[in-house]
Amino acid sequence: MHGLNGKVAVVTGGAQGIGAATAERLAADGAAVAVLDIVDTAATIARISQAGGRAIGVYCDVSSETAWAQALERCHAELGAVDVLVSNAYTVDVLPAHETSVASWERQLSVNLTGTFLGFTACLPDLSRERNGAVVLTSSVHALVGLPGRPAYAASKAGLTGLARQLAAEYGTVLRVNSVLPGPVLTAAWDGIGEDDRRLSAAQTAVKRLGEPAEVAAAIAFLASDDASFITGATLTVDGGWSVYKTSS
Template sequence: MTRTVLITGAAGGIGAATARRMAASGWSVALLDLDDRVDEVAAEIKSAGGRALAFVGDVTSENDWNDALEQVHVGLGPVDALVSNALATDRVALHEMTLASWQRQLDVNLTGTFLGVRACLADLRRDRRGSIVLVSSVHANFGLPAVPAYAATKAGLTGLTRQLATEYGGEVRVNCLLPGPVLTAQWDGISDADRAASAAQTATGRLGQPDEVAAPIEFLLGDQASFITGTTLVVDGGWSITKNSA
């Protein structure tokens, strides 16, 4: 029986790569994003023989979640797995950040995850095989300039992971992924020199690709990870273990 995964932030980057990988492995895929390019990702999956439904919606809207779940149930069946990957970030120091910017990042990154888990939870608990992956960031563990709200929300996701894994232990596995410098739209506008400098800060000497994050997400969602829950997995090419010193 085909299982269904719902992925947010699926119009590009890690979300789209995860959708393609899960579909190629035989999963039905529901894709949710505010960006209407999510339709193109779904069309690509279907043209390759996969099953996919796309929804243009806002993860901060309860109504959009309800509408998406209703359509998923009709088109694909109940949700077996959830990947919460949608994000918002503004690069600005805290003393220059507006309350609206701070709140928007909390709403998308943290409250959007809460709403998604709550919306899908009945499906995920129904056969005691449900699985959730929350996509956080190495920013959860390391201080970097000009991302105070983003870092706070990504750290919040690691705590939420442990709480959910405890709360729903025998029914739903919940794990958290912490990507490092991975080439997504977040790197648009970053100069080649700055990209090279960031790559040099990793043990592997390069930036990652979205599919290199999608692969461990697929593992955590699947039955091979059946005894793994409440963990945080860093996928950063060794960025977080490498420091330079004279």
């Protein structure tokens, strides 16, 4: 991918899944990557290093303004100013609305939505310094389609698409902001799902298979790169056609 060589990228939720795949892809495309998470990032860092890339692991609770300041202090010291922000960290409680506590609701929005806002504002001085920053927010097809049991998650992910458009409009002369909406992608969230249910989910996509984290990472890397220099405020669905495919009644 052109347009990432020599840049510094921050990826939140980078210890596993789409976040890890994104960190690895950005590093492969030439970026130095700060991998932020609240769990151990050593495996992601090791894969990047073994492939010849440059990365550091940084502990960061994205819902904490103080944690963001500390994470960026280390990023600046070891990698330099931030050119790319990929906000991917999330949490989810699978419960219907009437069983979702206020504490659960607030925690999910705090990580998924407020955490993105805090990351953006913390990184804004860096991202705007050369009028060429790039931000990609990882939303979800849950922002488009209602599925039982995820009210706070869906609300926060829909909020991210609106936030991306707002930030794109507000800061369009100095940076770009886009959102990516993954569909059924084989991350750790699928570990407890049986083969029959996996086949059913695959059948509900237009391409008749589940996605891989690397496929979402490829879309994120494109939007983060200079190849996407005239794209901002976009919402890119990466779901194998899941959100548009419907069988006849």
